[in-house]
Amino acid sequence: MNQLPFLVETEEKEKEICVYIHGDLDLASAPRLRETLLPLAEKDSRTLKVNLKNLHYMDSTGLGVFVAALKLRKIINGEMFLEEVPKKIQRIFQISGVDQYITIA
Amino acid sequence: MKQVKEYYKKIMLHYLRNPGEHQLYAGQQLSKSLIEKDIPPEDILALHINIMKENGYILPREWERSFQFLMEIMVSFGMAYQERQSLRLKKKQLESEINVAISMQKKLYPHTFEHGFHDLEVGFISTPAREMSGDFYYYTKHGKNKLGILVADIAGKGIPAALCMSMIKYAMDTLENDVKPANMILDYLNRLVLKNADPSLFVTMFYTIYDPLTSILTYSSAGHEPALYYQAKSKKFQDLNTKGLILGVDANVKYEEKAIQLESGDFIVLYTDGVTERKDSDEPDDNSILREAISSADLSLPAQEIVNHMYQHAIDEKNYQLDDDHTIVMIRKK
Numbered sequence: 001m002n003q004l005p006f007l008v009e010t011e012e013k014e015k016e017i018c019v020y021i022h023g024d025l026d027l028a029s030a031p032r033l034r035e036t037l038l039p040l041a042e043k044d045s046r047t048l049k050v051n052l053k054n055l056h057y058m059d060s061t062g063l064g065v066f067v068a069a070l071k072l073r074k075i076i077n078g079e080m081f082l083e084e085v086p087k088k089i090q091r092i093f094q095i096s097g098v099d100q101y102i103t104i105a
Numbered sequence: 106m107k108q109v110k111e112y113y114k115k116i117m118l119h120y121l122r123n124p125g126e127h128q129l130y131a132g133q134q135l136s137k138s139l140i141e142k143d144i145p146p147e148d149i150l151a152l153h154i155n156i157m158k159e160n161g162y163i164l165p166r167e168w169e170r171s172f173q174f175l176m177e178i179m180v181s182f183g184m185a186y187q188e189r190q191s192l193r194l195k196k197k198q199l200e201s202e203i204n205v206a207i208s209m210q211k212k213l214y215p216h217t218f219e220h221g222f223h224d225l226e227v228g229f230i231s232t233p234a235r236e237m238s239g240d241f242y243y244y245t246k247h248g249k250n251k252l253g254i255l256v257a258d259i260a261g262k263g264i265p266a267a268l269c270m271s272m273i274k275y276a277m278d279t280l281e282n283d284v285k286p287a288n289m290i291l292d293y294l295n296r297l298v299l300k301n302a303d304p305s306l307f308v309t310m311f312y313t314i315y316d317p318l319t320s321i322l323t324y325s326s327a328g329h330e331p332a333l334y335y336q337a338k339s340k341k342f343q344d345l346n347t348k349g350l351i352l353g354v355d356a357n358v359k360y361e362e363k364a365i366q367l368e369s370g371d372f373i374v375l376y377t378d379g380v381t382e383r384k385d386s387d388e389p390d391d392n393s394i395l396r397e398a399i400s401s402a403d404l405s406l407p408a409q410e411i412v413n414h415m416y417q418h419a420i421d422e423k424n425y426q427l428d429d430d431h432t433i434v435m436i437r438k439k
Contacts, residue, residue: 027262060260060307060309060378061260063307064260064261064305067351067354068304068305070354071304071354086387088388088390090389091389091390095328095329095331096350096351097327097350097351098328098351098354100350101350101354101355
């Protein structure tokens with residue numbers, strides 16, 4: 001099976017930033033998500049909404065980026081939501097216990 | 106630099122007036138000095154052209170223009186060459202680091218499960234997808250009569266992951282005479298990972314403690330795949346799961362503990378997600394690969410052979426594409 005191309009898009013609004021993730025999130029593509037998501041998580045006080053509708057696959061490296069973002073959000077008391085999470089990806093957040101720490105809308 | 110330029114001028118002019126092998130050889134030796142002094146190729150070309158002009162050698166206009174063109178090429182060539190050298194050095198350093206980590210890692214895994222309990226058998230297999238594995242498995246005796254077994258997946262690579270693995274292994278060795286319950290062991294390891302490991306790392310772990318006196322197996326999970334329990338009498342499967350966050354994220358996590366009683370022929374299978382992951386499917390991953398393998402296995406065989414069968418079935422299903430590390434540990438009451 002061919003790997004889907006990975007893409008991160010952001011859309012800035014007055015009170016929130018939306019991040020859209022497409023494709024396969026793994027060891028190779030995780031650095032690109034890290035570059036985009038972590039600075040926003042660390043410094044931006046607007047609500048951070050991450051849409052996973054087009055996220056096809058995620059491994060533990062990918063989960064690690066969300067965990068790192070979550071830690072950064074906690075420091076600045078910022079909010080972070082995950083939206084339109086496919087069932088396959090939801091399971092990863094459930095099994096890891098991260099779903100208790102991150103709001104899945 | 107001035108001396109180098111003077112020397113270049115000397116051997117070049119000598120060559121023009123009286124060409125010979127020894128000037129060419131001198132030029133070859135000079136090129137090593139030029140590289141050592143980091144002189145870019147465009148500077149050498151500029152020097153060459155200036156020496157020719159200063160000594161009255163006139164270039165036809167087209168030749169002069171062609172050298173201007175060549176100068177531009179040499180500028181980019183020089184930059185690309187420097188970048189390549191820098192990347193090669195970084196690659197070499199990384200390879201050296203990985204070799205150290207691999208060598209460290211090999212010493213951490215047990216080669217057998219020498220538990221000494223006559224009514225228990227353990228089979229296991231662990232194969233990395235790349236040079237280094239993120240999977241870890243280990244066992245320790247708790248007091249005289251209990252056996253602790255863990256399977257873990259360390260999310261992170263290279264030396265930080267190998268160090269984390271090493272820390273967990275040595276922490277487990279210190280628990281040899283301890284009779285902490287499974288969930289308290291996870292609590293202890295969670296604080297250890299949070300305090301000492303690289304902040305980018307986290308660990309999933311499934312911990313079990315078996316008491317041969319009561320045949321009770323207690324278990325606790327930190328964000329790990331559920332274990333698969335097979336009951337010999339009913340030939341039924343059950344997932345064993347408890348709530349608990351992955352290790353290394355939050356110091357205030359409370360880990361759950363549950364228990365089952367094993368009867369003769371019952372077994373549990375601990376595994377990492379590489380075994381059950383189906384990258385080509387949109388459905389949530391579950392352990393149906395293992396259930397299928399067990400259903401088709403000859404369960405009268407030793408645990409190790411059943412584990413080998415499960416592993417083979419898993420890789421057959423993925424057409425031998427090992428995208429992730431695979432670890433399976435089977436614990437059976439005889």
